[in-house]
Amino acid sequence: MKLHEYQAKDLLKQTGIPVPNGKPVTSVDEAVAAAKTLNGPPWVVKAQIHAGGRGKGGGVKVVQSLDELAKTAKTILERPLVTKQTGPSGEKVNWLLIEEGAAIDRELYLAMVIDRATGKPVMIFSQAGGMDIEEVAAKSPALVLKQLIDPERGWMAYHGRNLAYQLNPLPNSQTITELTRMMERAFQTFLKFDCSLLEMNPLVITKQGHVLAIDAKVTIDDNALFRHKELLALDDLAAKDPLDAKAQKYNLNYIRLDGNIGAMVNGAGLAMATMDIIKLAGASPANFLDVGGGADEEMIAKGFEIILEDKNVKAILINIFGGILRCDVLAKGVLAAAQKNAIQVPLIIRLEGTNVEEGRRILENSPLKFQVAKDMTEAAELVTKQVASK
Secondary structure, X not given: OEOOHHHHHHHHHHOOOOOOOEEEEOOXXXXXXXXXXXXXXXXXXXXXXXXXXXXXXXXXXXXXXXHHHHHHHHHHHHOOEOOOOOOOOOEOOOEEEEEEOOOEEEEEEEEEEEEOOOOEEEEXXXXXXXXXXXXXXXXOHHXXXXXXXXXXXXXXXXHHHHHHOOOOOOOOHHHHHHHHHHHHHHHHHHHHOOEEEEEEEEEEEEOOOOEEEOOOEEEEOHHHHHHOHHHXXXXXXXXXXHHHXXXXXXXXXXXXXXXXXXXEEOOHHHHHHHHHHHHHOOOOEOEEEEOOOOOOHHHHHHHHHHHHHOOOOOEEEEEEEEOOOOHHHHHHHHHXXXXXXXXXXXXXXEEEEOOHHHHHHHHHOOOOOOEEOOOHHHHHHHHHHHHHOO
């Protein structure tokens, strides 16, 4: 679950990480009123969307007057914000963060993730803050420092020193102390809230020598949300694709893509293989939809409805290997969805596994029009031909 910047900073403050004073708002009038309660000018107007590159897209502006703040807030709220992560259509901005400005001396980068190679938390630190860390890693890998942390021993004082003392030039001792304390608290926050990502870019050293998290990005591991039910209220459904939000409501693993072939599959590995084979056949998937091994008839029906709601879908491929999810259950779910939605696109079905004969019989005895594929290759070829003929 992704958090907006203002939500992420609220979590950071709970573990003692200093952030600029700021207020989230949803309108121009609220933005002006918020600025009047903060120290300034300058103030910073920040678009709150779940995408990086906001600054380059015009979503982060430093303003010097209330009139300029009002005009900036109006501009950002009125049109979609386009960044390299949003795609050309951009994302609508529903929230702004109005913050006090800071006298910045140096910009740093600090993040916590799980290192997949070792299965341990790793802190990433760089003195090239305010930049895309991927770009820094590609062009100047020596500037990206990593510190693995043993989860059994936890944070040790030398972890922070290993990173902080690599800065050049080296800050004064008080700043080093603040920086290493910030690193320890970042690790504590990462563990406390079961984050899959905690990033501060930039983390700045002010001209007064203090350390401040100017920006913050936090992603909570969905699998751990049962331990943090209080965080569920932070999930901004308005910032999500409507079909993604609907799928989440029904516990379906769905991600909308930019192709035109809807796919329903059980199992993440089979779903990935299905998307690959669709691409190899010369077409493009419109979604990733894994209904899972334990899906029931209702979940199948809801998944099918979601696929049909995507206006870009020109054909549908159902690729099921019956194990825990029996083929007859899948067939009943598809029919239930078909009864609610008039299917106007070609349907290709490939079924194998538990109760496959019963599943095929259910489909064959229905009024549903579809083609049956004997294997994955034929399924991809059939659905690709249907799209190509349109």
